Amino acid sequence: MDLKTLLIDLGNTALKWALLGDERTPQTVVHRDNAAFKDKLYAQWLELAPDRVLGCTVAAPELAFSATKFFNDHDIRWHWIRSQAAFESPGLTLRSAYENPAQLGADRWCAALGAIDAMPGESLLVVQMGTATTVDAVRHMGGNEYVFLGGRIAPGPTMMKKSLEAIPALRGEPTEWEAFPHSTRAAVTTGILDAQAGLVREAYETLLKEAGRVKVVLAGGAARFVEPRLRAQLPDVMLQHNLVLLGLAAQARHQLLKE
Structure with a gap:
């Protein structure tokens, strides 16, 4: 059954x-x-x-x-689910290079598995933009072998905006990105978008030197706000929501095989 x-x-x-x-x-x-x-x-x-x-x-x-x-x-x-030193199944092996694998957030581990499921055979930058922005590097080692190299964590777009709103003069509704912002609202919006996109771009270029080719998998509730700015700077961006659930599904299917 x-x-x-x-x-x-x-x-x-x-x-x-x-x-x-x-x-x-x-x-x-x-x-x-x-x-x-x-x-x-x-x-x-x-x-x-x-x-x-x-x-x-x-x-x-x-x-x-x-x-x-x-x-x-x-x-x-x-x-x-907790993060592991390694996830091994017949079709996928993901090893963690984290100093203490158990310390890695389970959502980041599951998202890495989900990103591999969504875009197999590639070295990946797994970006989740929510309350926090996480940018994690997964290197494809050939065949079904991958390594979770590590990542970056920064405040997400909403958290950045709320921190600036502690200053009354910087409060206001978001607007569009501008090359040369002509209002305080645009300056805040542009600064946040550039900070988020710059974080991803820096991680992308670092992984590119290691892997030779990199795809960016973007997810999270705030992803839609940053995606246009990010696409203007990086060529290989795939918007794929529900990465954590995809990763959980991969682990659930593996467990079913063992039972």
Whole structure:
């Protein structure tokens, strides 16, 4: 009998979930500043009657605890993924070069696996733009072998804007990028977009020297704001959301093979 697997990506602002097989079209619940969603969400999960849950969480510990209690109360097997020294399956091996592999955020590890699933056979720069921006380098070593080399973390676009809004004169709605901003609003917007794109470009050029060819996989809630500026500077950008769920799906399929 086929097992029904529920995949969960619990982030700082939103929770995404899908059944294995439908991971590219997930459901999304914004949980930040929202306390009224749990009953409806748990009722949906109960109706799905999953046999097991595979999840990734690096934020919202109270919600993670609540969900875990729900699964326990209904005898649903669950596992919150942690980063590994290596992920090895018949079609993919990803090794971590992190000094302490367990210290790497599980979302970054899952996103790396998801990016490989979305664009196999390439050295990749995996960019997630949310509350924080993470830019991680994955080198293709040939065949099905990859190495997670490491990455960069910086404030995301919204966090950058909020930090500047501590100064009243810098408050205002975002506008378009300008080569030579003629207003304070445009100066703030342009500065943020250039900071985000520059972070990615620097990481891209560094990995390019190592790998010879690099593709950029871009994801996250803030990606759509930065994407036009980034595409103006880098040629190989692929917008692919739900990388964490894709990575969870890869791990779930591997576990099914072992059972």
